[in-house]
Amino acid sequence: MQIIPKKTASVETHWKKELANTFNDLYELLNFLQIKEKNIPLAYRQRIECLAAESDSENNNIHTFNGKTQNKNTINIQPSQSIINKHNGARKLFPMRVPRPFAALMEKGNWHDPLLQQVIPQNAEFEERVGFVSDPLEEQNGSVEGLIHKYKSRVLIVVKGGCAVNCRYCFRRHFPYQSNQLNKKKYEQILDYIRNDTHINEVILSGGDPLMAKDEHLSWLIHELNQINNIKRIRVHTRLPVVIPSRINDEFISVVSSCSSKLIMVLHINHPNEISDELKSKMDWLKQNNVTLLNQSVLLAGINNNANVLSELSEALFATNILPYYLHLLDPVKGASHFDVNKNDARQIMSELYNTLPGFLVPKLVQELPNRKSKTPIDLGLE
Numbered sequence: 001m002q003i004i005p006k007k008t009a010s011v012e013t014h015w016k017k018e019l020a021n022t023f024n025d026l027y028e029l030l031n032f033l034q035i036k037e038k039n040i041p042l043a044y045r046q047r048i049e050c051l052a053a054e055s056d057s058e059n060n061n062i063h064t065f066n067g068k069t070q071n072k073n074t075i076n077i078q079p080s081q082s083i084i085n086k087h088n089g090a091r092k093l094f095p096m097r098v099p100r101p102f103a104a105l106m107e108k109g110n111w112h113d114p115l116l117q118q119v120i121p122q123n124a125e126f127e128e129r130v131g132f133v134s135d136p137l138e139e140q141n142g143s144v145e146g147l148i149h150k151y152k153s154r155v156l157i158v159v160k161g162g163c164a165v166n167c168r169y170c171f172r173r174h175f176p177y178q179s180n181q182l183n184k185k186k187y188e189q190i191l192d193y194i195r196n197d198t199h200i201n202e203v204i205l206s207g208g209d210p211l212m213a214k215d216e217h218l219s220w221l222i223h224e225l226n227q228i229n230n231i232k233r234i235r236v237h238t239r240l241p242v243v244i245p246s247r248i249n250d251e252f253i254s255v256v257s258s259c260s261s262k263l264i265m266v267l268h269i270n271h272p273n274e275i276s277d278e279l280k281s282k283m284d285w286l287k288q289n290n291v292t293l294l295n296q297s298v299l300l301a302g303i304n305n306n307a308n309v310l311s312e313l314s315e316a317l318f319a320t321n322i323l324p325y326y327l328h329l330l331d332p333v334k335g336a337s338h339f340d341v342n343k344n345d346a347r348q349i350m351s352e353l354y355n356t357l358p359g360f361l362v363p364k365l366v367q368e369l370p371n372r373k374s375k376t377p378i379d380l381g382l383e
């Protein structure tokens with residue numbers, strides 16, 4: 001096995017600058033979006049004030065709306081200690097993270113913007129709901145660290161913990177990425193495991209987001225996988241090009257073109273407004289380099305639980321050379337129950353999609369269940 005190349009002299013590329021420049025501060029994002037305080041529901045305004053008060057315990061001056069600062073002691077609503085503790089814990093576990101190119105796709109002044117609502121922390125995240133747990137797919141006890149082997153012929157490598165964006169509904173929001181960080185020794189174990197199980201013919205690079213890894217790291221990993229005879233396909237599951245399209249650059253295209261196995265990129269796009277002109281041109285570029293492009297979405301209350309939106313999404317994907325692949329029911333992860341769409345409503349939406357779209361543009365409605373050997377298709381009961 002070759003060794004993982006050492007970091008080359010740092011040339012800070014555009015996407016890394018974008019990554020370093022993401023919105024982490026709620027006020028900064030809301031000010032960028034020109035969202036006025038009066039347009040935010042009262043319950044949420046109270047939560048923002050709680051966040052601000054708790055986050056700046058060292059500093060009396062906090063950011064507030066319209067770029068002003070305010071002395072936190074003048075805030076009308078003082079959070080209770082229990083709220084502070086709760087919010088503190090949740091923010092540490094899963095902070096807000098919104099890249100600027102993604103924020104630029106949001107409608108100015110619109111609190112209800114479907115892109116904004118996917119990424120902004122909500123009060124509802126702290127509500128407990130029976131059945132919503134921290135590890136809904138029971139992934140956190142694999143035998144080889146950094147490797148998830150659920151399906152006979154496929155394995156998933158957690159290439160990189162963390163993402164460019166933190167989606168509030170993420171089923172891995174509680175995943176212990178810290179203890180799944182891969183070093184050379186762990187990679188050796190993973191590659192040995194794949195070599196020794198000849199049933200495995202496909203490797204999924206996931207995370208977090210695998211494109212958070214440096215190109216030399218991806219290049220090395222793809223090279224190693226290409227040496228394993230049983231591997232026919234490599235799949236990359238990513239949302240990064242959607243939120244920072246400049247991630248698809250010359251270096252990444254070189255990685256792609258060095259891959260001798262069939263390469264599939266499965267994007268994660270939930271709403272047609274996420275498809276920017278820059279993303280379209282980057283997808284064209286990948287297509288020209290023989291990458292198969294698929295999309296999976298999550299059915300999310302208040303975001304895309306509507307046949308018109310999903311139909312528009314399928315059309316926009318196809319115009320971008322991406323085929324709709326899966327529509328997932330929400331995984332019941334703790335903190336995301338407010339995004340849940342029940343099965344009957346999902347079936348109704350699917351029925352409308354079948355009436356509107358050609359079959360090849362209708363994604364399969366599926367649910368991921370722990371200990372199942374494949375995704376579980378939802379019976380639509382269509383006649």
Ligand code: SF4
Pocket residue numbers: 162163164165166167169170171172173207208209239268
């Ligand atoms: S990009 Fe995917 S893995 Fe990352 S936070 Fe969003 S849903 Fe989770």
